[in-house]
Amino acid sequence: MRKATDTMLRYLELLQLIPSSPKAMSVTQLQKKLRNINLDFAVDVRTIQRDLEKLSASFPLSCESKGRANYWFWADKSAMAQIPAMSGNTALAFKLAADHLSKLMPPATLRLLVPYFKHAGGILQQTKLGKWSNKTRIIYRGPQLIAPAVKPKTQKVVYEALLDDKQFAVDYQSKERGVSVRQVLNPLGIVLKNGIIYLVATAGEHEHPRHYVLHRMSRAVLLQQKTKLNTNFDFARYVEEEKTFSYPVSGEKIKLHALFSEDAAFHLSESKLSEDQKIINKKDGKMLVKATINDTMELRWWLLGFGCEVEVIGPNSLRQEFVELTAAMNNAYNPEKPNQP
Known part of the structure; x- marks a missing residue:
């Protein structure tokens, strides 16, 4: 099942692709354009048709049938104004998110947002807010260490498992053992500290949470088993009140x-x-x-x-x-x- 975020972004792209009358575009044409924009928008023609029918209940969209093909268009030329264009303030928010929040985003979501990050960059060049990023900095205490690289495929599996509440198997190299050991983890949350990405998780049947750094993980495989959760566990309390990352x-x-x-x-x-x-x-x-x-x-x-x-x-x-x-x-x-x- 596709995520709600994917669907929402697909709707936005679809609404912007539909031309105003007298122009029109077929469902097949819209499908191809969506696929060219982002492979994550590659859905079948029947799904696009359902999307359009659902959107037409909220927006002034019309459809004409020519032979076996359906052609869609905006009935009102000014109707696109109902979809707010990206403002300078919104573009700045996207820019800051790209600069500071990327490591915390699920890879699939980040990939979907890349076109919006690029678009935001273009918008900012046309407004005085474009200078804001050059006039602001976040400074951390102590020397800034170069964060170790995380395998993209591993990160994708870890974030997907966390998002879908599923277990995953992974080879993990702990400091104590020095060698990689295959483990099944129950992901509970992600923490970014000093450039290092930590996964809070339990291993196997154990209920006590531990910290696993993503750069020591390899060969991660998503499993179909649901995450085994301790109903008393509160991730926010664990991090903020118990100060578990303050040692x-x-x-x-x-x-x-x-x-x-x-x-x-x-x-x-x-x-x-x-x-x-x-x-x-x-x-x-x-x-x-x-x-x-x-x-x-x-x-x-x-x-x-x-x-x-x-x-x-x-x-x-x-x-x-x-x-x-x-x-x-x-x-x-x-x-x-x-x-x-």
Whole structure:
């Protein structure tokens, strides 16, 4: 069964192909033109005829029979105005979607949208909004690593399985094993983080979700079995509230107390760590920051990024981690230690 998105896009193309009276076009001609626009619009003549009959109930389309062929046309020359042309704002939305959302789109949908992306580019060249993309940028923290390549056929199967709630078989090379192992996965959701595409899925009969990176997958095959879902699983909660992609340590929240230099703490007065965050000015010029926050590895990496501009005060277990870590770093950077080539 074709997806609703495919059908909608086919309808739009079909409406734009139909000429206004006195011109007309046969169903066969419309079928060929649709196929030339996009192979995903390649449906049989009977389907095109049904499409036209359905559309004629909402739009002023008329049909004339000549022999065994049906010829369709717009009865009202101004009727095409009922189909809104792509505005500059819409074109900009398509442009931003192409730039930033492509990796999250199912390949079939992305392929269907390519003509619209190209059309949007042409529209933007004729409006001042065309300069917007050159005047805006998204910047991520830290060095931008080059994302590993994902096999297009594999991505297609994974996204199709997720979209249709079906299982798929795949060879997956985990970090621990170092070799590819054939697995049957139940896809639950896709996460894009730092250019890496992650699939949240369960394997076989296991109910606990795991993270699988798409670039370590190969030989993916879509299966007909439906995805085995845990009815209590909430993908949005799993990602956003449980912070599973922030590398949780204890799974609990901790009450962070940390002394920041004035410069390091300034941005926290504008962008809070938590709703209950408090900043207390100390006599020595330091700023004591208190906040209830998830206990994650990303929190540790963030704190380490400030170097000596931050001192972790509590909780005691986190402070002890930093005591041991700084001792190890001090040993690594010991000036009496010879440099390694």
